[in-house]
Amino acid sequence: MRRIVVSGLGAVSPFGAGVKTYWDGLDAGACAIRPVTLIDTAGFRCRLAAEVPGPLAGSARRSRADRLALGAAREALDDAGLAAAERRDAALVVGAVGGGMLEAEGWYWARRRGGPMPVAGTLRPILPSAHAEMLGHRLHLEGPRATIVTACSSGAAAVAAAAELIADGVVSVALAGGADALTRICYMGFNALKLLDPAPCRPFDRERKGMSIGEGAGFLVLEEASHAVARGARIYAELAGAGSTTDAFHVTAPHPDGDGMARAMRAALAAAGVTPSEIGYVNAHGTATPQNDRIEARALAAVFGEGRPLVSATKSMIGHTMAAAGALEAIATVLALVRERVPPTAHLVTPDPDVPFDCVAGTARDVVVDHAMSNSFGFGGQNVTLLFRRT
Amino acid sequence: MKHRVVITGVGTINPALHGDSTAIASWLAGLGPRPERPRRIDDRALETLLDGTEARRLSRPCRMSVVSARAALADAGLPGGDSLGLVVGTEMGDLRSTIEFADGYLGSGPSGCSPLLFPNTVMNTMAAATTIAVGARALSLTLNAPTVAGELAVAYAAGAIAAGRMDAVLAGGVDELDALCAEMLSVLGDRGDRGEGATYLVLESWEHARARDARPLGEIRGTAWRALVARPHGVGRGVTSRAVASALGQARCAPSEIAWLYSSANGDVARDRWEQGVLRAAGIARGRPGVSLTETVGHHAGLGALRVAAAAWSTRAGRLPGDPLERVGGDAFGPGAPGLVHGLARGGTHVALVVGPPPA
Numbered sequence: 073m074r075r076i077v078v079s080g081l082g083a084v085s086p087f088g089a090g091v092k093t094y095w096d097g098l099d100a101g102a103c104a105i106r107p108v109t110l111i112d113t114a115g116f117r118c119r120l121a122a123e124v125p126g127p128l129a130g131s132a133r134r135s136r137a138d139r140l141a142l143g144a145a146r147e148a149l150d151d152a153g154l155a156a157a158e159r160r161d162a163a164l165v166v167g168a169v170g171g172g173m174l175e176a177e178g179w180y181w182a183r184r185r186g187g188p189m190p191v192a193g194t195l196r197p198i199l200p201s202a203h204a205e206m207l208g209h210r211l212h213l214e215g216p217r218a219t220i221v222t223a224c225s226s227g228a229a230a231v232a233a234a235a236e237l238i239a240d241g242v243v244s245v246a247l248a249g250g251a252d253a254l255t256r257i258c259y260m261g262f263n264a265l266k267l268l269d270p271a272p273c274r275p276f277d278r279e280r281k282g283m284s285i286g287e288g289a290g291f292l293v294l295e296e297a298s299h300a301v302a303r304g305a306r307i308y309a310e311l312a313g314a315g316s317t318t319d320a321f322h323v324t325a326p327h328p329d330g331d332g333m334a335r336a337m338r339a340a341l342a343a344a345g346v347t348p349s350e351i352g353y354v355n356a357h358g359t360a361t362p363q364n365d366r367i368e369a370r371a372l373a374a375v376f377g378e379g380r381p382l383v384s385a386t387k388s389m390i391g392h393t394m395a396a397a398g399a400l401e402a403i404a405t406v407l408a409l410v411r412e413r414v415p416p417t418a419h420l421v422t423p424d425p426d427v428p429f430d431c432v433a434g435t436a437r438d439v440v441v442d443h444a445m446s447n448s449f450g451f452g453g454q455n456v457t458l459l460f461r462r463t
Numbered sequence: 464m465k466h467r468v469v470i471t472g473v474g475t476i477n478p479a480l481h482g483d484s485t486a487i488a489s490w491l492a493g494l495g496p497r498p499e500r501p502r503r504i505d506d507r508a509l510e511t512l513l514d515g516t517e518a519r520r521l522s523r524p525c526r527m528s529v530v531s532a533r534a535a536l537a538d539a540g541l542p543g544g545d546s547l548g549l550v551v552g553t554e555m556g557d558l559r560s561t562i563e564f565a566d567g568y569l570g571s572g573p574s575g576c577s578p579l580l581f582p583n584t585v586m587n588t589m590a591a592a593t594t595i596a597v598g599a600r601a602l603s604l605t606l607n608a609p610t611v612a613g614e615l616a617v618a619y620a621a622g623a624i625a626a627g628r629m630d631a632v633l634a635g636g637v638d639e640l641d642a643l644c645a646e647m648l649s650v651l652g653d654r655g656d657r658g659e660g661a662t663y664l665v666l667e668s669w670e671h672a673r674a675r676d677a678r679p680l681g682e683i684r685g686t687a688w689r690a691l692v693a694r695p696h697g698v699g700r701g702v703t704s705r706a707v708a709s710a711l712g713q714a715r716c717a718p719s720e721i722a723w724l725y726s727s728a729n730g731d732v733a734r735d736r737w738e739q740g741v742l743r744a745a746g747i748a749r750g751r752p753g754v755s756l757t758e759t760v761g762h763h764a765g766l767g768a769l770r771v772a773a774a775a776w777s778t779r780a781g782r783l784p785g786d787p788l789e790r791v792g793g794d795a796f797g798p799g800a801p802g803l804v805h806g807l808a809r810g811g812t813h814v815a816l817v818v819g820p821p822p823a
Contacts, residue, residue, distance in 0.1 A: 115573040164690070168607070169585055176647075177565065184569045192650040196696055199554070200586060201607045205695035205810035214705075217690040217812050218615065221556075221586040221605040229604065240626045242687075257561060260568055261581030318603035320543070320594040323582045332600065335545070451582050452591025454603060 076235050077463065079305040080152025080293030081403050082144040082249070086122035086286050086390045089129065089143055091151070094400070095407050098389060098415040099436045105272040105284045105391050110136075110174070111256050118268035121254055122286030122391030135172030135197040137289075138206050140396070141251035144289035145207050148247060152293035152305060156212065162293075163215040163243045165234040166204040167226030167250030169395040172197030174255045181256075200395075203251050215243050221395075223450030224357075226250050227290060228398025228458055232314035234294050244299040249291030249399035258394065259285060265324070273360035273392075274419040275385035276369075276431040283359040286391025290399030292406075309406045312346065312443070312461040315339025319453025326364060326449060330371025333447065336455035337375045340445065344459045348376045351459075352441030353414050355405040356431075357449045358385025359392055368447065369427040378428035382439065385431070388418035398448035402458050405446040409462040412440045467669035467822060468621045469679035472539025473772040474531045477660025477760040478504050481512070481530070483538035484680050487769070488776050491784040494759060502761070503640055504659060517596070522583050524557045524639040524661070525592035531661035531765070532593045532633050539665035539677060541631060543598025548629045549590055550620040551605045552612030552636035552764045556586035559641045589637050589661075599633060609696075610655075610727055610734070611806030612636050613662065613767020614814040618686035620666050621816070625686075630671040635663035636764030651696070656730035658761015662768040669822055679821035681775025684801065685713030686816045691741070693811035698733045706815040707745040707805065714801065714817035718746035721817070722800035723783055724753035725770040727807055729762040738807040747803055752796065754783050767806060774804050774818040 083090065086104035087097030097104060104122045113119040130139040149159060176198040179190045197206070201219040208217050216237055222229040227250025234248030252258075262268050262285055269282040300307055317339065319332035326333065341348060354376075357368055372383065386404050393400055408414050413436050420433040446458045473484040478501035480490045504527065510518040512530045521529065528551065541547070560583030567575035582588055587605040594603050602623070606616050613636030620634035640659035648657070672679055687709035693699030711718060724747060728735045743749055756773060760766055777783055781798035801819040 173561075180562070180565060181569065184566070195647050196651055198647070199556075199607060199609070201609060201810075201812075202695060205693075205812075208690050208811065209692070209694055212692075214690050214692060214811075216688050218619070218688070219607045221607050222590075222603070223585045223587050233604070236623070236626070236628065240622065242622075256568075257564060257581075257584050260573070260576045261564065261578075261584060263573065264576035264578040264581055266578075316602040316604075318549070318594045318600050320598050320600045322595070323588070323591050335600075450587070451585055452587050452594070452603070454587065454591075 074239050075297035076238050076294050076311045077297045077300050078292050078308040078311060078406055079295045079300045080148040082148030082151060082291040083400060083403055084124055084140045084143040085288045085400060086124055088125050098386060098404055101416045101418050101434055101436060103272050103389055103418055110254050111259060116263045118263055118270045120284055122284060123254060124287055135175050137170060137172060137251050137253035138197055138203055140253060140289040141203045141207060142210060145211060145247060145291045148291040148293050149211060158245055159212055160214050161243060162213050163234055163237045163246035164204055164208055164213045164217045165230040165246060165248040166219050167230035167395045167398060168200030168203050168219050169221060169223060169226055170252050170255045170258060171200040171202050173257060174253050177256045222454040223452055224394060225398050225448035225450035225454045225456040226395035228402060228448035228456040229316060231292060231399060231402055231458055232316055232456055235311050235314055238294055238296050244296045246294045247291055248294060250395040251289035252287055252394035252396050254287045267361050272419055273388060275358035275360040275388050275417055276365055276424055276427045277420050278422045278424040280360045280362060282361050284391035286393040288393040288396040288400055290396050290403050292402060307463050309409050310461040310463050313340040313344030313459040315457045317455045321453050324451050326367045326453060330367045332453050332455045333368060333371035333449060334374045336457040340457040340459040346443050350443050351381045351445055353382045353408055353444040355401045355446040356383050356385045357447045358387050366426050373428060382414050383429040383431050384415055384417045386415060398456060402446045405444045406460055409441055409444055409460055412438060414439050465627045466625050468624045468666055468683045469669050469672050470664050470681045470775050471667050471672050471677040471679055472535045472665035474534025474538060475662040475769055476504060476527050476530050477765060478502060479760050483534050487772055491773055491776050494784040521592055522557050522560050524637050525589050527661035528589040528593045528637045529596040532597050532663045535633060535663040535665050536597055541665055545600045546630050547599040548601040548632040549594055549599045549603040550616040550632055550634040551590045552616030552767060553586060553605060553607060553638055554609055554612050554764050555638050555644055557583045557588050558644045559639060560584055562643055601629060608808055608812050609810060610808035611767060611812055611814045612764035614804060614806035615688055617664060617768055617771050618688050618814050618816055621683045621686045624666055624668050631667045633663045634666055635768035637661035638763035638765060654731045655762045656757050658763050660760060660763055660765040662765040664768055664772055681778050681821055682819045684817045684819045685710040688814045691811040691813050696809050698737045698809060699811055702740040702744040704741045704745045706813045710815035710817050716801055716817055720801060721747055721803050722796040723777055723802040724751050725774050725804045726753055726755045728755040729757045734809055741807060742805060752783050770804050771816060774802055777802055778818060778820040
């Protein structure tokens with residue numbers, strides 16, 4: 073069995089560019105959810121989102137999502153210190169949902185309203201696969217390449233798929249993560265579903281009213297352990313296991329018993345050879361919708377019993393960054409192991425009695441944790457759990 | 464590969480046919496040199512293949528996906544369940560629903576945004592509808608790629624079975640031919656010959672298939688996917704294919720043993736030339752009979768999976784379907800000979816599968 077380690081991290085988050093900026097924001101329990109500036113919000117109930125602050129690095133001719141992706145992916149590869157030949161053979165697995173939709177919307181809005189048309193090239197990166205094509209070209213990656221769309225768990229699913237390529241011996245190194253920019257369709261859709269809180273979201277709070285959406289990108293360099301050791305790489309943590317399941321229940325709602333979520337967590341535990349009692353921290357999907365948090369808590373209780381482990385929700389600070397969420401939250405989980413500090417759940421004032429866990433309200437906590445999980449769930453009942461081990 | 468991977472069921476729906484492996488075999492055997500080519504699947508015919516609720520609720524690509532997946536599972540005699548996975552390849556997703564959602568807002572403002580349409584704007588909507596319809600509760604993935612999404616989905620699923628992570632996976636592709644989608648693609652200079660439809664294969668480990676007395680239609684002996692250097696949406700210059708070499712290596716097969724070829728030729732002249740160069744450099748194209756089937760149903764993600772199903776038929780029938788305009792050359796090769804299914808996309812994503820006859 074080939075062990076897989078994390079040897080590079082990259083993030084562009086609503087706190088700004090860079091992993092350090094991301095962690096500093098999480099550690100401080102800061103909130104990056106603010107009034108939307110990128111799109112017209114007139115007439116909508118919620119007018120907040122967690123946007124990545126400008127100016128963005130990279131060419132303005134690229135889509136916003138491509139620029140977020142490139143910033144995070146480049147940081148992860150540089151952090152890993154890979155040689156050019158190792159990069160060339162690396163796999164690239166990208167979780168994506170919106171692709172270049174923000175720019176394509178501009179084209180379509182103009183076409184419908186009869187305004188001046190943006191140049192046709194703005195349509196080119198419309199598909200989610202555009203990120204992988206751009207990253208592969210710019211970063212000279214010629215290994216296996218895939219774009220995975222599992223809605224809000226896309227980033228985590230990409231990390232799990234990349235780990236499989238290493239475990240199967242196809243590659244020794246993989247760059248995996250997710251990216252998404254705010255889009256009109258996403259913002260309007262979640263408004264239409266009445267899933268957005270007009271105030272910054274409050275995961276696990278009894279008074280929570282829904283989620284906040286966000287944008288960003290997160291990438292991890294995964295590496296076969298002996299390969300990383302041989303080249304003297306810095307190892308952040310081991311990706312000890314992953315579990316992916318499907319509810320096959322409803323297009324948007326999770327299974328009411330949390331069955332698929334619990335199966336994903338148990339599959340990750342089994343893959344890692346770890347018992348539930350060894351898990352010290354779970355970075356929850358924690359969207360702050362009344363339904364998701366209640367059902368995730370139910371699934372956690374089914375796997376771990378009530379009361380432990382520690383649980384917190386990164387989305388309380390950076391919103392739900394869609395395809396990037398699973399990757400950014402995986403990075404937060406890895407850093408919690410490395411820094412021996414669990415990031416908090418912001419805005420958690422009145423814990424929901426239906427969530428029988430210590431959700432690390434408000435302030436980060438110093439805790440040495442040996443194993444931690446990151447949960448990601450998406451529309452279509454797409455559940456992914458990543459399990460990391462301290463090294 | 465720890466486990467041998469067999470194809471035990473096929474289901475397809477496209478403008479030319481709907482059905483299982485038997486229907487596909489009969490269609491392939493009867494293909495003439497210039498097949499008639501309807502452009503779109505008949506909506507009324509599609510509705511009759513679903514129950515009333517599904518026909519009312521599901522978008523067109525979701526309907527295609529569900530119909531095709533059910534046909535494949537029925538062909539294989541396999542039920543859904545906790546151990547059945549799904550891998551869906553798609554190039555365009557449900558773009559029509561995205562456009563309709565946007566039209567709602569542009570026509571009526573915020574009150575025009577439909578909460579029912581919104582989930583369809585996410586590209587995994589076909590996977591969601593299909594897992595619900597067939598009860599597939601293991602891993603479910605949607606892979607997005609230009610040109611090769613269907614082949615990539617089959618290769619990905621075969622890899623998961625070969626490694627022992629999954630016992631049974633529905634794998635294939637689905638795309639819809641939509642007028643605005645075609646307009647957007649033409650703005651971008653897309654010259655491919657497009658179509659629509661969905662095709663799924665049931666892939667199983669040979670042990671799993673044998674234990675339940677399933678009938679194997681063919682074996683996927685090797686799979687690999689890599690990237691060739693190219694600009695986004697561009698055609699590259701490099702022709703050295705590590706994907707073909709790796710797939711052949713897994714299959715323990717020399718290039719000279721590959722008797723026939725299904726390529727991803729789709730009428731995009733620059734891309735087609737690039738693929739021919741890659742296949743020549745891999746020692747495959749020259750002197751091999753080859754087809755792409757694009758002329759018969761048009762390029763879409765389902766066609767990638769249909770090529771793999773057709774390849775399994777070719778190993779049994781000992782010939783390629785009649786389509787001499789697309790053939791590179793050569794004659795019938797006899798049953799049992801292995802062949803290659805190959806896909807190469809603008810941007811460089813690149814897939815190779817070696818398909819052989821069913822295990823004895």
